[in-house]
Amino acid sequence: MVEDRVLVWRLNRGDATALSRVYEKYREDLLRLAGSILSDRTAAEDIVQDVFIRFAGLARTFRLTGSLKGYLATCVANAARNQIVASRRRETAGLDEALGLASDGAPPDAWAIYSERFTRVAQAMAELPVEQREVVTLHLYGDLPFREIAAWQKTSIKTVQSRYRYGLEKLRSLLDGEVEE
Amino acid sequence: MKPLKDMVRFIRHARIDTKSSMDMQVQRKMRDAYDDSAPGHVTGYAGGRIARLAVAAVVLVGAGVLIDRLAGPFNGSVAWAQVAQRFQSVSFAYASIYVRNYALAEPRQYELWMGKGGYARMRVGSQVIFGRDGQVSRAFDIWQRRAVKADPAAADILRMLQTPDEVSLETVIRCLSGGKLVDITPAVNTEAAIGEDLAIFDAQSAVSPGWVRIYALRESKLPVGLRIWDPVEGFSVDALITYAKDQPAIFFDPNAFEARLTEPGYSNIALAYLFLKDPGGQDVTPGDLDR
Numbered sequence: 528m529v530e531d532r533v534l535v536w537r538l539n540r541g542d543a544t545a546l547s548r549v550y551e552k553y554r555e556d557l558l559r560l561a562g563s564i565l566s567d568r569t570a571a572e573d574i575v576q577d578v579f580i581r582f583a584g585l586a587r588t589f590r591l592t593g594s595l596k597g598y599l600a601t602c603v604a605n606a607a608r609n610q611i612v613a614s615r616r617r618e619t620a621g622l623d624e625a626l627g628l629a630s631d632g633a634p635p636d637a638w639a640i641y642s643e644r645f646t647r648v649a650q651a652m653a654e655l656p657v658e659q660r661e662v663v664t665l666h667l668y669g670d671l672p673f674r675e676i677a678a679w680q681k682t683s684i685k686t687v688q689s690r691y692r693y694g695l696e697k698l699r700s701l702l703d704g705e706v707e708e
Numbered sequence: 709m710k711p712l713k714d715m716v717r718f719i720r721h722a723r724i725d726t727k728s729s730m731d732m733q734v735q736r737k738m739r740d741a742y743d744d745s746a747p748g749h750v751t752g753y754a755g756g757r758i759a760r761l762a763v764a765a766v767v768l769v770g771a772g773v774l775i776d777r778l779a780g781p782f783n784g785s786v787a788w789a790q791v792a793q794r795f796q797s798v799s800f801a802y803a804s805i806y807v808r809n810y811a812l813a814e815p816r817q818y819e820l821w822m823g824k825g826g827y828a829r830m831r832v833g834s835q836v837i838f839g840r841d842g843q844v845s846r847a848f849d850i851w852q853r854r855a856v857k858a859d860p861a862a863a864d865i866l867r868m869l870q871t872p873d874e875v876s877l878e879t880v881i882r883c884l885s886g887g888k889l890v891d892i893t894p895a896v897n898t899e900a901a902i903g904e905d906l907a908i909f910d911a912q913s914a915v916s917p918g919w920v921r922i923y924a925l926r927e928s929k930l931p932v933g934l935r936i937w938d939p940v941e942g943f944s945v946d947a948l949i950t951y952a953k954d955q956p957a958i959f960f961d962p963n964a965f966e967a968r969l970t971e972p973g974y975s976n977i978a979l980a981y982l983f984l985k986d987p988g989g990q991d992v993t994p995g996d997l998d999r
């Protein structure tokens with residue numbers, strides 16, 4: 528948190544080298560977040576890249592009011608949600624096909640290299656309703672507290688907590704055999 | 709069933725890695741976006757949009773679209789409509805476009821070749837992009853020697869070539885003037901035309917000091933240059949438009965280009981201008997000349 532404030536302070540004053548630190552610090556979590564919500568690898572990577580570039584364009588005047596990671600994670604989640612809505616609108620084939628939910632192959636020019644475990648997690652996430660997927664991933668990969676997720680989803684904290692619990696239980700039923708003690 | 713806390717740990721520890729080449733690419737784009745937002749630049753995404761619109765305006769001058777919008781007397785003897793008509797008889801045009809986002813920035817060059825039948829080819833940085841009817845067909849990176857996603861600005865330019873209503877001189881001026889719609893009246897600038905064989909048109913924003921100047925040849929009635937200049941930011945676009953004989957169809961063929969992409973005998977420079985013939989029909993790249 529303190530480091531983020533220093534990074535933003537440096538960016539506000541024209542120190543471009545701070546961008547690399549922001550990138551290295553949050554790259555993986557944002558890619559995991561997008562990859563878990565969408566499961567469409569190409570779209571997920573495009574979204575994260577776009578969020579980083581947008582942030583860089585705003586960084587000179589950016590004012591940090593909360594967590595930088597939370598801000599970036601919310602941007603990614605917003606874009607992912609828009610992507611899902613857009614995909615549904617133009618969907619003529621099945622939803623899974625349109626969103627690439629069944630796809631676990633990496634395109635040759637892929638940015639991220641998924642571990643076997645993450646591939647399994649992403650596949651299991653795809654089984655969850657979108658709202659539960661958003662809560663689980665924003666909480667676990669975006670470190671967003673339930674209060675902020677509730678505000679973002681425009682619902683109550685209790686609903687968000689329920690979605691989190693139901694989501695985790697569903698994931699446990701799908702992945703239990705793979706979870707070590 | 710395992711405890712939920714184990715499930716949480718399992719998810720949190722599901723790692724991914726990234727390719728270093730892509731890391732560098734993304735960070736470079738971040739740096740560009742950051743530099744573009746420097747004080748004195750046209751800020752944020754508006755700046756990007758202005759640059760794209762400005763480049764598109766240059767393209768449209770070359771395509772004769774913008775010229776249609778500048779209808780009116782042309783130094784008393786040549787009308788813009790005549791210029792547009794003359795342009796339509798040209799089968800091949802080339803534009804070298806330099807965009808500078810603010811006064812102290814290095815310009816970025818876009819090279820655009822426009823052929824018959826809606827074919828276009830661009831070079832931006834290390835990318836060679838092929839287009840047809842306003843859509844990107846394929847894009848390749850010469851350094852990486854593989855197909856890539858097209859530079860967004862280049863893709864926009866190709867798209868806008870087919871949708872001139874989205875880009876007009878008025879739109880460019882409106883963006884340069886901070887989003888305010890202004891009336892513009894293109895006027896012949898006789899004082900700026902020192903040579904009698906050159907006609908110059910200026911369009912001045914009513915609410916900002918930004919202006920557009922278009923250079924055309926009086927005799928051939930062809931546009932040869934364009935300058936957009938915003939003295940507040942130092943944002944500028946300079947373009948040189950030239951004409952030549954039509955290029956062979958293979959010049960606009962992405963499949964033919966791709967087939968050569970992985971051949972070791974082709975240097976990067978040769979690939980950038982692969983299959984380009986000069987007006988005399990000669991190959992022009994070092995790689996071609998070597999063979």
